[in-house]
Amino acid sequence: MDKQTYFRGTGRRKTAVAQVKIVAGNGAIIVDGVPMEQRFPCLEHRRIITQPFLVTETLGKFNAIIKVEGGGVSGQSDAIAHGIARALVKADERYKPLLRQYGLLTRDARVKERKKPGLKRARKAPQYTKR
DSSP states (O other): OOSOSEEEEEEEETTEEEEEEEEESSOOEEETTEEHHHHOOSHHHHHHHHHHHHHHTOTTTEEEEEEEESSOHHHHHHHHHHHHHHHHHHHOGGGHHHHHHTTOSSOOOOOOOOOOTTSSSSSOOOOOOOO
């Protein structure tokens, strides 16, 4: 680890953008000034957020201060995990192959497809009648 006091990482998913700052500490994760447990009551979202720390075995070694905006709860939790993984790579380059193996450094580019003219939704067309 370098002598820098903190490491930054930006994570994205759908329309959610998370700006993550990790500092050496006791493992506290603060999202928008609120503890992660309050901001994300669902256990699955909390598991997604802490996965980069679990994979690299650094769960109690870093505090994470996170600003997240846009998207829904699921997109935000995925964006936070992406940002934490990127910040961990900046902290120590040895984590990169491990995080890549679990797919935590890959940006999930799937977004909602736009509605097309003449269709009801992105692809759903009105029912075809022959006669």
